[in-house]
Amino acid sequence: MTNDSGMSLMRHFFVVIILALTHLPLAMAESVPYPLDRPALDLYLLDGQRHTFTLAELQRLPQSRIRLKDAQGVAHLWLGVSLADLLASVSGAEKGNALHARALNQYSIFIPRLDIERYQPLIAYRRDDQLMAIRDFGPLHLIYPFDDYPELRQQLFYNRAIWQLSEIHLE
DSSP, X not given: OHHHHHHHXXXXXXXXXXXXXXXXXXXXXXXXXXXXXXXXXXXXXXXXXXXXXXXHHHHHSOOEEEEEEOTTSOEEEEEEEEHHHHHHTSTTTTOOSEEEEEETTSOEEEEEHHHXXXXXXXXXXXXXXXXXXXGGTOSOEEEOOTTTOGGGOSHHHHHHSOBSXXXXXEO
């Protein structure tokens, strides 16, 4: 009786060790950046037209940056295209009073057009000069300049700062 339970315990121990060793490379693997040539963002106009952007196409638009401190006080540099510049690059995107932004996980939020004019939010594709993997909540983040405008430091605007941004619908 004790021999069987000892063998069972030993078998269990070896199974755990084998599983840990076989999955260790996966746990230690670096996040793979999102490919530059894969569609990253769809912009839907009021008339139903869809404009798709790859990261390479977004990088060809005028670049903007925002420096923000995280909750631990560490500053991070976000690089991307301002939402205003993205919309200006597409004929017909100047219409509509609001935007409906959606993430890969289907989280969605409405963004008033006034936010774009007043705060110049950024569609970031780099954080600290690194492209962001989906695993790291990339490839795109919609970032507000929270450190530049104290009035943005409230839940309403934190909710509008969306990671894994994948779609923008004009409303």
